[in-house]
Amino acid sequence: MSLHPPGTAWHADVVGKLHRTAHQRPDHPAVIDRHGTTSFRSLYLAAARQAQDLEAHPDHGAGVAVLRAAPSATFFIQVCAALVAGRTPLVLPARVPEAEVLRDVQAARKAGCRPWKAVLAVSGHRQVPVLTHGESPAAPRKPRALGMRPGGRALFAAPMHLNGPFEFALRQLLLGGCIILAPRFAPEQWLKSVHSHKPDWAFLVPTQIQQIWDARPPGELRTACSSLRLLLHSSAPCPHPLRQRLTDVLGPERVAEYYGTTLYDGTLSPYTSRGAGGPPLPDTELRIVDSSRWPVATGTQGVIEGRSRAGLISHRTDQPCAGRSEWQSVGDLGRRIEDTDRIEVTDVAVPGRAIVAGVKVALAETHDTLSAHPAVRACEIRVSPHDRFGSVLSAVVHTENPALTPSVLRTWCAQRLTPPQRPHVIELRRTAAHDHTTLREGHARL
Numbered sequence: 001m002s003l004h005p006p007g008t009a010w011h012a013d014v015v016g017k018l019h020r021t022a023h024q025r026p027d028h029p030a031v032i033d034r035h036g037t038t039s040f041r042s043l044y045l046a047a048a049r050q051a052q053d054l055e056a057h058p059d060h061g062a063g064v065a066v067l068r069a070a071p072s073a074t075f076f077i078q079v080c081a082a083l084v085a086g087r088t089p090l091v092l093p094a095r096v097p098e099a100e101v102l103r104d105v106q107a108a109r110k111a112g113c114r115p116w117k118a119v120l121a122v123s124g125h126r127q128v129p130v131l132t133h134g135e136s137p138a139a140p141r142k143p144r145a146l147g148m149r150p151g152g153r154a155l156f157a158a159p160m161h162l163n164g165p166f167e168f169a170l171r172q173l174l175l176g177g178c179i180i181l182a183p184r185f186a187p188e189q190w191l192k193s194v195h196s197h198k199p200d201w202a203f204l205v206p207t208q209i210q211q212i213w214d215a216r217p218p219g220e221l222r223t224a225c226s227s228l229r230l231l232l233h234s235s236a237p238c239p240h241p242l243r244q245r246l247t248d249v250l251g252p253e254r255v256a257e258y259y260g261t262t263l264y265d266g267t268l269s270p271y272t273s274r275g276a277g278g279p280p281l282p283d284t285e286l287r288i289v290d291s292s293r294w295p296v297a298t299g300t301q302g303v304i305e306g307r308s309r310a311g312l313i314s315h316r317t318d319q320p321c322a323g324r325s326e327w328q329s330v331g332d333l334g335r336r337i338e339d340t341d342r343i344e345v346t347d348v349a350v351p352g353r354a355i356v357a358g359v360k361v362a363l364a365e366t367h368d369t370l371s372a373h374p375a376v377r378a379c380e381i382r383v384s385p386h387d388r389f390g391s392v393l394s395a396v397v398h399t400e401n402p403a404l405t406p407s408v409l410r411t412w413c414a415q416r417l418t419p420p421q422r423p424h425v426i427e428l429r430r431t432a433a434h435d436h437t438t439l440r441e442g443h444a445r446l
Contacts, residue, residue: 205358
């Protein structure tokens, strides 16, 4: 593999790929969103104009473009413009404050790191910025391994500030394929999108699949999903009964499970495979280690660590920007299957982290947000199983303020946290000299 100064290789690759696709397939749909269809010519011209504007004005972001994620062509034009201008897209959800995160990413760039992506991810019980550089997002290795195809059509119904959906969508776009962006997930809306736009590839999480499979009889689902060549699911292990329903309706050759994290690529497990687990993606190394980070024997459960042999490097902003991929972990547990290269994920229940509706959340973020309210004396965050969302957070809040209500706290959280981070139920315990009361309020929408 040839060596390049940080950032120069991926920058030239992205610019060249966007230009070639716009020239060779100008009228091919690049993005389909609720506003309509954007062709590759339109996407490229709009991104080029925005990139020129970025280069013509003072770079107050120090090489970082702060972008608020949205399921729209406008958002992906902004992403492409930042990449064409050689800047790092810092992809954030709508309500997360940017100042501290931006400083961290800017500091990494000033130290010489040139990432093509910066997102927030849960690591070490906290939500922290993670940078990705090295191998270009336009490289075909990963999207082809995950079943994407040049000229294909991929459907997404997940928040675009999440690493998986954002990276998969960007890679499909740079592969020369179309991305179909649902405004938000709803089972009937997803089925309508499949029927209308005929995607051949779709990404979901198990809780979404469960809702879709509960919405229609198996025969109708089989007909509705006839265009799908591959349904890829991720974020949490799929329950066995749901796996069996997927196999019965779609056929094992059209379903696969991906395990991976923001810090490293993982495994792909087609339903046609015999036995548990799946092999690592091409040019990906995975190992199982003990608490001292020593490799364990085959078949023994331990912590999963991963790194890339393709030059793809991801790291937190508080880690040095290395010139090669280092072993990384998020705390998930697994084991290596004897006499194979397959890894089975055995447990993703990491202390301090919950998976809510397929989204990993740090309990400390919710705790600190509630604790910052001036009327809150103390609070505890708990995780509970939930039929629809897999798991949800609840909060027990202690206060001495008679004016504080669960509704006030719910508004406070809505202004600062993403939906999965917000408590599903808030129990308010008010303590005063002659008043010991408990108020409880819940909500169902994520």
